[in-house]
Amino acid sequence: MYNERREQIRSLLLSKPFISLKELEEMFPDVSGMTLRRDIEYFEREHEAIKVRGGARSMKFITTQTDDSITARMKENIHWKDSITARAAEFLETGRSIFIDSGSTLQRIVPYVPNDRFTFTTTDPVSALELCKIGLPIVNVVGGRLDRDNQTITGLQATRFLSDINIDIALLSPSGLSARSGFTVGNYSECELKRIVVEKARLVIILMDSSKIDKSLPYTFCTFENIDVLITSSALPEELAALAAENGVRVINVEEENK
Amino acid sequence: MYNERREQIRSLLLSKPFISLKELEEMFPDVSGMTLRRDIEYFEREHEAIKVRGGARSMKFITTQTDDSITARMKENIHWKDSITARAAEFLETGRSIFIDSGSTLQRIVPYVPNDRFTFTTTDPVSALELCKIGLPIVNVVGGRLDRDNQTITGLQATRFLSDINIDIALLSPSGLSARSGFTVGNYSECELKRIVVEKARLVIILMDSSKIDKSLPYTFCTFENIDVLITSSALPEELAALAAENGVRVINVEEENK
DNA sequence: CATGATTATGATATATTTTAACACATCCTG
DNA sequence: CAGGATGTGTTAAAATATATCATAATCATG
Numbered sequence A, B: 001m002y003n004e005r006r007e008q009i010r011s012l013l014l015s016k017p018f019i020s021l022k023e024l025e026e027m028f029p030d031v032s033g034m035t036l037r038r039d040i041e042y043f044e045r046e047h048e049a050i051k052v053r054g055g056a057r058s059m060k061f062i063t064t065q066t067d068d069s070i071t072a073r074m075k076e077n078i079h080w081k082d083s084i085t086a087r088a089a090e091f092l093e094t095g096r097s098i099f100i101d102s103g104s105t106l107q108r109i110v111p112y113v114p115n116d117r118f119t120f121t122t123t124d125p126v127s128a129l130e131l132c133k134i135g136l137p138i139v140n141v142v143g144g145r146l147d148r149d150n151q152t153i154t155g156l157q158a159t160r161f162l163s164d165i166n167i168d169i170a171l172l173s174p175s176g177l178s179a180r181s182g183f184t185v186g187n188y189s190e191c192e193l194k195r196i197v198v199e200k201a202r203l204v205i206i207l208m209d210s211s212k213i214d215k216s217l218p219y220t221f222c223t224f225e226n227i228d229v230l231i232t233s234s235a236l237p238e239e240l241a242a243l244a245a246e247n248g249v250r251v252i253n254v255e256e257e258n259k
Numbered sequence C: 001c002a003t004g005a006t007t008a009t010g011a012t013a014t015a016t017t018t019t020a021a022c023a024c025a026t027c028c029t030g
Numbered sequence D: 001c002a003g004g005a006t007g008t009g010t011t012a013a014a015a016t017a018t019a020t021c022a023t024a025a026t027c028a029t030g
Helices: A004-015 A021-027 A033-045 A067-078 A083-089 A125-134 A156-163 A188-200 A238-246 B004-015 B021-027 B033-045 B066-089 B125-134 B156-163 B188-200 B238-246
Strands: A018-020 A049-052 A055-058 A097-100 A119-122 A138-141 A144-147 A152-154 A169-172 A176-178 A182-185 A203-208 A219-222 A229-232 A250-253 B018-020 B049-052 B055-058 B097-100 B119-122 B138-141 B144-147 B152-154 B169-172 B176-178 B182-185 B203-208 B219-222 B229-232 B250-253
Touching: A004 A018, A004 A021, A004 A033, A004 A055, A018 A021, A021 A033, A021 A055, A033 A049, A033 A055, A049 B049, A083 A203, A083 A229, A119 A125, A125 A138, A125 B125, A125 B144, A144 A156, A144 B125, A152 A188, A156 A188, A156 B156, A169 A188, A182 A188, A188 A219, B004 B018, B004 B021, B004 B033, B004 B055, B018 B021, B021 B033, B021 B055, B033 B049, B033 B055, B066 B203, B066 B229, B119 B125, B125 B138, B144 B156, B152 B188, B156 B188, B169 B188, B182 B188, B188 B219
Parallel strands: A097 A119, A097 A169, A119 A138, A169 A203, A203 A229, A229 A250, B097 B119, B097 B169, B119 B138, B169 B203, B203 B229, B229 B250
Antiparallel strands: A018 A055, A049 A055, A138 B144, A144 A152, A144 B138, A176 A182, A182 A219, B018 B055, B049 B055, B144 B152, B176 B182, B182 B219
8 A cells, every 4th residue: 555645754754863743743734643643653663763752763863873882981991092182071061162173182082072962163074073973962063164184164254153152161272382472373264263262262271282392383372371271191391381370271281190 | 970770771771672661660669760761861862772652662672674675775876876966067167156965965976076176165064074185176164053863064053154155056955856845855944054055056956866756845945946957867757847847947867868 | 336344544532651840968079 | 168060859730642432445355
């Protein structure tokens, strides 16, 4: 027997992860809710959906990743490996608006982000896609031109986009840090963008591996005055440590902590 | 935090496909039903179970065997997707502003894009990253909320972003096409976005494999009146073909062409 | 084509489950 | 110790699911 209505519902089921009964009732005003319930039962029998309160979840979108729990355990073990990002993840607060910088450093934070109601905003498409997989967090992608070399979104539109949103916590990673120039990057529009973020954020956290220390690049996006926390993988040279202390910046050296 | 009760429930979840709340209440008479409900919610967040009426279904036992019937069909289509996108790539004009829709169909166009001075704008982070690798093209990413399930960027900000740019050529792919409803998708904000694109573009090209024919989803983003070219992988049914002809739409059937 | 069987559907009252809101205790951290 | 996060319990109200019966449509088959 061929049933046009069910075919339509099947298409819907293939196009999104959840269909509510209300939705179906609007879509098919000619049939009773009872019939639509029976349709859902039918799809459940066919293993194409799972009946849940209020509607049905599409099988197509159900990820049977039992590995999840296992990877969760592993997180604790890898802890020391990606220690900088793992440490940074501890600063995330549920419900907050959090900016995630682009670049390989911040991409590694994803495994340490708990499945909670954060709102992330990022200029890094790779991070965005990864953050999305976590589940609960809302992920915003900054709009603008995608820079081929740095895989980061910048430009006029990006600037404008950021001006429109609020940021509680910003996680940033510079290309260089020196006493004279502060936190620097090699690209003007990237710098401009980070400046806006620093200005807007209530809590600015810098993630930086030791290779960036005492390097300086052309564009300074902030100094110790503007930041709250600095997470590194080695002790800071005296001059920088003094500057941090002067400005009340909390310095976390993960190498030290993991000893 | 370590929770003995949840560990026990987890074991249960790994040992059978469904747990009822009653069962859990008998098992843990010391805690309230509410707590057990919250436990189930927790497992749902962790993707270890799905909350259903009366209890929870264990992920471990959920057979995503829908693959058999449905993905089998999709595989057939994949073969055609490449011919469709290859054909669509021929419409690209150097120097133009081109919108690339999100979705698996359009992602496949990247290999066929020549290394020329195009300006692409897309709602698909995956396509954006791929397009970037080509070299010469400028790639814009639409800003906004990244939808977890469809991996597409939509929302208010996306709408606003698109309003600010010009589009010469739009490549779009619907979830359904029917004579009554036109070109449809299953999601409101996606629809809204596509509508704007259709309105702005000088040349609208629809890419559609045959599985979408005679399907209709809740939201119509355009009809034959609004489009210029339709590329498919099989002949259109008479009714649709007539509609296309009526509206001067050029229909390209790659199956026919490749014979 | 008539007929009985099967299937699809609708209406409604009832039963059950779920949610939401608040209150309280506990634990941890700075 | 204050403040925050977290885990928990209680309840009433809301939403949803089920069961049942009645009716209509469909279909195979003698």
